[in-house]
């Protein structure tokens with residue numbers, strides 16, 4: 307495979323191939339790397355490659371003519387296959403392992419590097435096939451990006467690495483972070499290598515590695531973790547978060563429109579719809595909280611009716627609304643619910659409040675659902691999510707609340723989502739899988 311780097315700083319590229327895997331591949335002739343300098347294609351006395359930007363602004367822009375001539379010099383216009391021309395740019399599409407695999411199928415890559423504040427846009431239109439960014443930070447030019455692309459792509463070229471490692475490459479590019487690695491000595495000061503790795507139990511080692519891989523991904527990469535679809539075996543390693551998450555609809559203490567602490571009435575719609583959402587996302591329980599006894603009785607009655615609906619079928623129906631309503635529990639206060647959850651899981655829940663009002667619960671740490679999901683996945687504790695009714699949860703709950711979820715924002719200034727809709731959106735952000 308052939309790489310041509312178009313750069314006014316070839317001295318930044320050349321020495322990189324003196325060593326390492328890429329250096330050896332170049333020596334062996336598996337890959338070739340050449341540089342072309344746009345300065346060699348200037349026609350003026352000063353050999354200038356930059357000029358001031360039209361419209362003003364800081365710095366300089368690379369002139370189009372020397373760059374276009376340099377790119378054109380790489381291969382004749384009718385060459386087959388035509389070289390694939392890439393511009394390294396902070397505004398390109400992100401470079402990924404997937405993209406590296408795709409580029410490794412090409413015979414010839416031309417990597418065009420700008421300097422200064424970038425290049426004249428018309429060069430992109432005339433002579434670039436795609437723009438790639440190696441990450442969201444600003445480099446001083448495209449050269450280090452070109453080196454990154456050459457390194458990642460070369461490893462995938464047959465013959466550059468040994469056979470065993472290239473098969474390995476596949477298994478590591480499946481959207482999870484790698485497990486931690488250790489070598490001798492088994493004891494380094496206070497730090498021991500995890501004992502499971504010293505034994506010969508290969509199934510135990512595989513399970514340990516998988517568990518650490520899942521934990522690391524949750525901790526460092528919530529974006530990848532959101533795409534994680536656990537297998538049955540994975541579920542034995544990491545208790546799914548949803549299965550230890552409870553949601554509670556709080557009717558007291560909540561506020562009215564004036565800020566006064568009140569008790570709201572339960573609605574059939576809230577009982578029913580949030581129960582269905584809770585079952586859909588695999589929650590452990592749905593708690594209806596009100597100090598009013600007749601209201602709790604009403605909820606229990608409704609839940610009982612739906613459960614009965616399942617039972618009167620022959621054979622008894624499962625997967626119906628009755629299953630959802632079976633998640634329902636009632637309580638006279640949040641403390642009673644916390645006690646019930648503590649009893650069931652053997653450990654107290656992390657209490658998470660939600661509010662549509664950005665200014666409420668200033669003392670609690672406000673988190674995105676993704677951050678909460680990452681944090682909670684690693685801790686063994688159950689979670690209790692409090693949903694307020696009326697005008698929202700009363701601030702008097704603050705002492706018991708350890709986390710606060712950022713309000714769900716629509717795209718208008720008018721925010722009047724029903725608590726049922728807010729609950730569904732929140733559950734999807736916490737537990738929904740990104741396809």
Ligand code: JFH
Nearest residue numbers: 394395396420421440441443444445446447448
């Ligand atoms: C490059 C440079 C642009 C101005 C963000 C807002 C304003 C400095 C050529 C690639 C990645 C690069 C990269 C690639 C090529 C060039 C420097 C460009 C601005 C920055 C300032 C010149 C940088 N992934 N990061 N950086 N520069 N922009």
